[in-house]
Amino acid sequence: MPFVVREDLLHTTRGIHDWRLEQGYAYAPASKFVYYADGTVNHWAKMERPGVYIVNGHVAAMTFASINVEKDQDKGNDQNGSKVIVVPFDGAALDRDLQAPATGQKP
Numbered sequence: 001m002p003f004v005v006r007e008d009l010l011h012t013t014r015g016i017h018d019w020r021l022e023q024g025y026a027y028a029p030a031s032k033f034v035y036y037a038d039g040t041v042n043h044w045a046k047m048e049r050p051g052v053y054i055v056n057g058h059v060a061a062m063t064f065a066s067i068n069v070e071k072d073q074d075k076g077n078d079q080n081g082s083k084v085i086v087v088p089f090d091g092a093a094l095d096r097d098l099q100a101p102a103t104g105q106k107p
Contacts, residue, residue, distance in 0.1 A: 034087055042085070045069050059091030 009022040034042040044066040051063040067074060067082040074080045 034085070036088070043068070044085070046071065047085075053086075054091070056092075058095055059089050061089055062087045 010019045011022050012019045032041050033047075034044065044064075046067045047064040049065040052059055053061040053063065064085050064087065065082060066085045067080070069080045074082075
């Protein structure tokens with residue numbers, strides 16, 4: 001069986017204390033996790049420290065500290081390194097969909 005890398009999901013309702021490991025996982029870096037409307041797909045070995053950019057009360061983008069290789073493979077003077085990436089997000093559409101009736105139909 002191939003080795004599958006995945007990132008676990010921790011959650012807290014208190015912001016700093018009482019972190020819990022949730023069932024399942026946050027994302028699998030080898031999957032098509034970050035993709036854009038034009039078909040571009042980004043693969044990142046690590047995506048950490050998420051941030052949320054909000055416009056008019058809706059999420060407009062997510063930011064992540066990312067690196068394209070495992071941290072121990074990042075050497076000086078190579079093409080690898082950590083970056084902050086910005087992933088556009090249609091929070092207005094998500095908010096609309098969350099308000100839709102449970103029938104699965106769009107409002």
